[in-house]
Amino acid sequence: xxxxxxxxxxxxxxxxxxxxxxxxxxxxxxxxxxxxxxxxxxxxxxxxxxxxxxxxxxxxxxxxxxxxxxxxxxxxxxxxxxxxxxxxxxxxxxxxxxxxxxxxxxxxxxxxxxxxxxxxx
Amino acid sequence: xxxxxxxxxxxxxxxxxxxxxxxxxxxxxxxxxxxxxxxxxxxxxxxxxxxxxxxxxxxxxxxxxxxxxxxxxxxxxxxxxxxxxxxxxxxxxxxxxxxxxxxxxxx
Numbered sequence: 719x720x721x722x723x724x725x726x727x728x729x730x731x732x733x734x735x736x737x738x739x740x741x742x743x744x745x746x747x748x749x750x751x752x753x754x755x756x757x758x759x760x761x762x763x764x765x766x767x768x769x770x771x772x773x774x775x776x777x778x779x780x781x782x783x784x785x786x787x788x789x790x791x792x793x794x795x796x797x798x799x800x801x802x803x804x805x806x807x808x809x810x811x812x813x814x815x816x817x818x819x820x821x822x823x824x825x826x827x828x829x830x831x832x833x834x835x836x837x838x839x
Numbered sequence: 840x841x842x843x844x845x846x847x848x849x850x851x852x853x854x855x856x857x858x859x860x861x862x863x864x865x866x867x868x869x870x871x872x873x874x875x876x877x878x879x880x881x882x883x884x885x886x887x888x889x890x891x892x893x894x895x896x897x898x899x900x901x902x903x904x905x906x907x908x909x910x911x912x913x914x915x916x917x918x919x920x921x922x923x924x925x926x927x928x929x930x931x932x933x934x935x936x937x938x939x940x941x942x943x944x945x946x
Contacts, residue, residue: 753935763875763883763926763937777933780840818885818894824930825873825888827895 720744722752722814722830729836735802738833740814747795748772749820754788754799756810757832763813768823769797804837811835841865841929845938851946858914860941862927867907871931874903874912877940878923886925887912917943 725739740752754766767778769788776788787800797814811832818827842865852858862872874887885894887903890910900915914921922945927938 755937762940763877763928765928765935765937768933768935779934779936813883815883818888824871824935825885825928826875826883827885829883831882 720828722816722828724812724814724830724833727834727836729838730804732804732806732837732839734804735800736804736835737798737800738812738814738835740797740799740830742771742795742797742816745816746820747792751817751823752788752790752797753815753817753826754786755813755815755826757813758807758810761810764810766799766812770823771797801835804835806837809835809837840934841868841931841936843927843929843936843938845925845927845941847941848939849942849944851944852917853946854917854919856917858917858921858943860912860914860925860943862905862910862912862938864908864910864929864931868929868931870906871929872903872905872910873928873930874901875926875928876921876923877926878920914943 723741748771751770753768769776789798813832814830815826816828818825844863846861870890872890876884891903902913904911924940924942926940
């Protein structure tokens with residue numbers, strides 16, 4: 719079964735870091751890129767960044783550059799997203815999403831169910 | 840950064856009606872546009888890419904059009920399962936952005 723399974727909810731204090739994982743299964747992991755998208759409470763979707771599972775190349779949204787790192791663990795078919803220097807407005811559901819096409823990045827055809835990250839003192 | 844603007848914010852419709860959702864890009868994105876559907880408690884679903892190509896398994900009542908800066912998602916006859924929030928997203932360069940969403944609600 720083709721799916722992305724994300725790690726569980728996190729509660730963090732301001733100034734700390736969080737790492738969210740996304741376990742892929744049911745397809746050739748290295749053939750597709752993975753994005754991270756977040757959604758603050760009651761808000762829309764916000765793209766954070768993308769990684770090629772083939773070679774580890776990354777692209778990050780300017781807003782998050784320097785504060786987010788996306789990595790792959792090919793042996794575990796897992797993509798990780800670390801967000802540092804957390805603030806209260808980082809409270810959101812974080813989704814991983816796979817490219818729909820293995821030849822064209824950008825449109826996201828397989829989504830995880832999301833991981834709630836709450837930042838609170 | 841390319842800004843994606845969706846209108847209206849909310850669309851109040853009855854089942855069976857035709858729904859037209861708009862998405863505008865702040866600069867040309869050719870046809871590098873996708874549409875997504877989000878329903879509470881469900882996984883986000885890709886509806887359309889390349890502005891007008893339906894993703895696998897998407898019913899024919901969904902259609903997309905447009906290029907450049909103006910795009911439209913049309914649902915020809917609303918079914919009960921279509922009441923949801925819809926997002927457009929461009930992928931014209933490596934700085935992808937989403938619109939703020941259009942909620943299609945039951946009138």
